[in-house]
Amino acid sequence: MTYNHENYIRDAIESVLMQVTNFEYELLIGEDCSTDDTMRIVEEYAQKHPDKIRVITSEHNVGARENSVRLHSESIGKYVAICEGDDYWLDPYKLQKQVDYLEANPDCTFCFHNAYLVRGTNKDTDTKRSLIKKDNNYFSKDKTKFNAGELALFGFIPTSSFIYRRELMDHPPNWYYSAVVRDNSLKLITTSHGYAHFIDENLGVYRIEVKDSIMDKWKKEGNTKEKQIERNKGFVELLDNFNEYSKYKYDNEIKQAKIPFEVLNLGLEGNKKKLKSSEYKEYIGSMNMKQRIIFKGNIHFPKSLALLVKVKSLL
Template sequence: MNEPLVSVCMITYNHEPFIAQAIESVLMQKTDFPFELVIGEDCSTDNTRKICEEYEHHNQEKTHLLPSDKNLGVMGNFIRTLQTCRGKYIALLEGDDYWIDPLKLQKQVDFLEENDYCSLCYTNRYIVDEKGNILSEGNLPGPKKMYLTKEDVLGVFTPPMQTTMFLSKYLSRNLFNALKKGYNGDSTLSYFLIREGNFGYLDEITACYRQHPGGIYSRVNNSKRLEKTLENQKEIKRFFSKEDRVLLNRDKVSTLMRLYKEYAYHHQPAKLLKTAGQLILNDIQFKQLNFLKANYWLLKSIKNH
C-alpha cells in the first residue's frame, strides 16, 4: 500500500461484542486516498485480539495490529498506537464506538486541506447503548460554531473524539509527556491541538459513542473520576503559558463545583470543606463567585429531589 494519508488510531481492550463493528465502520470508508487502521490491542482477556487478528489477516494492506503481552493501561496503549500512525492526518476511534458515515474520512480530509489554519476537524455524534439503540441524537457538549478558538476550547470544551481528525505533525514530545501523566487523554489532546490552530466543525452526525458498563469511564465512580480529572488539570497546566492557564482555570472551577456537589450528596464533610476552601481561594484570586454558585446549584438540586 502507498503511504497512507490518514491513519485511524483505534485502541481496544475487552471489546469482544463491539470490535468487529468498529473495524467494519473503518474499512467501509470510501476515499480517494490511501488510509490505514492501526489497532492497539491491550492484552484483552476475551476474544478481542483473536477478532482483530482475523481482520488483519484478511485486510493486510489497510490493517495493522499492535498486540501486547501485558496490559499497558489506557494511556500507555493510546500513546504507543498514536506513535505508530504514519498518516498526515489521524482519526480516532475506540473499539467500542463506530462510524456511520462511509464518507467521514473523505469529508474531513477535504475540510482540513481547504482550511489549513485548522489543526482539527470534528462532527456531531449519536450516543447509543450497548445494543446500538440511540439514547440521544446530536448530543454535542458544547458550541456548534463552525470554527473554535482557544477561548472556546481551553477549560470548557472537548470535542467528541470518535468524530475527530487532526494533523499528526502536532504530536509533540510535551504532548506525550502530558498524556503519560494524565487521566483524561481526550481533553489533554484537545488542549494541545487548539494551540496549533482552530477547530473546524462539520454539522453532520458521523459516529456513535457507545455507553455501556464496560466503558472506560463507566468503570470509575463519579467522585473518583472527578478527582482524577482535577489531578490531570493540575498536571497539564505546566505545559501552558500564563495566558492559557487563565483559560484552563475554567476547567478546574467546573470540576471543583461538581466535586462540591458530589461530596455534599455522599456526606463527606472533610472533602467538602477542602473543596469549599479551594473554590473560595479561586474566587478571591480571580474575583469570581463560584462558591456561591456551587451552593445555589446544590440547593436547587436538593429541592428538585
C-alpha cells in the same frame, strides 16, 4: 485501541473499512491482550485486509495509556483519526469530509463532529439526541471555529470524532502521559497550534456502559468522596499544565474551565465558606434546576445518584 471488545469490534472495523476516500489510509489496531474473543476477530480482519490493517500488540497487557502511545508511534499518516474499539463511524464519507477541511485550511489542527449515543450492545441510535449541544452561554449555535481556550469550555467531545495533524503529537509534553484522561489533553494540545473545526453532523457513534471502559473502571473503584475529589483534582491539574504549556495564552478560559471541578470539590469537602466567594457564587447561581440536583446529589448522596442514573438508563 481495543481490549475485551468482542461484542463491538466488528462494528468499529467495518465502519473504518467502509470509508470512501480519494487518499490512502490505514487502520492500526492496538489489541491489548484481550481475555475474550477480540484478538481472533481482529486477526480475521487483518488476514482479509493485509493492505489496510496493521495489528499492534505485545505478549502482555500494557493498559489503555501505553496502548495509545504505541499506536501513535506506529502511525505514518499526515492525520490521525480515532475510533476506539467500542465506537464506530456512521458516514462512509466521514474521513473525506474532515480531511477536505483540514487540507483546505492549514491553520486548522484539530477537527471533530457530532455523534449519536449508544448504550452497551444496543445498535439503535437515538436520532433525536445528538451528543454535542451548544446550549451553553459561551458560544452561538452557528459557531464552528474554536481556539484551545474555547475548547476547554466546550465540554464533552466524543473521541470517535477526533482527527488531528499527527506531527503535533509526535513529542507531546511529559504531563500528557500522566493526565487523568488523555482525550482532553490531546484536543487541547493539538488545537493550541492552530484552531479546532466543528462539523455539526452525526458522523459517528459514542458508546457508553461498556465493560472495562474508563467509566466502568471508575465505577469499580467506588464513587466515594475521596475518589471524586482525586479525579476532580486530576482535571484541574490537567488544565493547569496546559495553561503553562500554552504560556497562559488562554488563562481566562482555563480559569473558567476549572471552576466546575473546584466547586464540586469544595462541596465534597464541606467548605461552604469558600463556596460563597464571588468566583464560585456566580457559577452556582447560573445552574439550572437539573444541574443543582446533580450537584447536590454528588455531594450528599453519590451512591444514590449513581443508582438513579443507572435505573434511568435502563428505562
